[in-house]
Amino acid sequence: MPHWLTGTLTCLIILFNTLIGIGPMLVVGLLKVAIPLRGFQRHCSRIVMWIAETWAAGVNATINRMTGTQWDIRCEGVLAPQHSYLVISNHQSWVDIPALLQAFNRKTPYFKFFLKRELVWIPFLGLAFWALDYPFMKRYSKAHLARFPEDQGKDLEITRRACRKFNKLPVTIVNYLEGTRLTPAKHRAQNSPYRHLLKPKSGGVAFVMAALGEQMRSLLDVTIVYPQGKPPGFWALLSGRVDRVVIDIRQVELAPELFAGDYQNDVQFRNRFQKWVNDLWQTKDERIEQLHAELLPYSSKTNQTQMPAAINQESDARTTSGD
Secondary structure, three states: HHHHHHHHHHHHHHHHHHHHHHHHHHHHHHHHHHHOOOOHHHHHHHHHHHHHHHHHHHHHHHHHHHHEEEEEEEOOOOOOOEEEEEEEEEOOOHHHHHHHHHHHHHOOOOOEEOEEHHHHHHOHHHHHHHOOOOOOOOOOOHHHHHOOOHHHHHHOOOOHHHHHHHOOOEEEEEOOOOOOOOOHHHHHHHOOHHHHHHHHHHHHHHHHHHHHHHHHEEEEEEEEEOOOOOOOHHHHOOOOOOEEEEEEEEEEEEEOOHHHOOEEEEEEEHHHHHHHHHHHHHHHHHHHHHHHHHHHHHHOOOOOOOOOHHHHHHHHHOOOOOO
């Protein structure tokens, strides 16, 4: 099929799948609000997450069948849906989110993002985010905080309240430490010390770790690489013009002292935590460089419709096809 037709049909199937799932999800979400019994609310949360996982499985199957994209998923260790995880990932494109769905759906608890508050007004999706207990953040600029210092720390307090909802309920929290998608202009504006990354922000992840504590089994350090070079747009994925996506997952065991400090008020702990994050980010930058070097034979032939046999064999050995 021509790419525009593939993209249109893929969009329609995903939209149909979304409309089927969103009704039951909202009904259960409203029941959770109407009946304020903790046990009942936890049961409702599990039902909502099951609906979301079923929706994600449908999205994965649709993309895999319609586009032919190969998801080269490389994971250290075994993932378990009964444990809580914190996922950190580099962020380059909207394709990063389907990549996470392919890598983690039904292998870990359904993941939560910290979202901008404005997204709650998106028709249907905003209500679904609310039913799923996605925390909505309101970020303040430096200029705003200079005028209204009383708003200092409000976003971090939202993080604390959101994480309390996940107490004793397995959850996967996704945190993009860069805070925004990487672009050449942003990279230059930051004068980033990393070749492939923006500077990381450590405050949000520190509060998530403090709130989840021992409940979180490990940190999943995710590195997403697009062998074709420039990160593709979401339409390119839906229309079948993304041949391959590499998702490299490394499990990082966390030292107990990373959970115990007071990031906001203890300067020494904050400095240690920021050093830990910077070291983690430096390792990720080097890992991206290694992956690009490994994938160079593929990226040099992106104009070909057929990938080299050696890479096809490697991908077959490592690719998880999704649900």
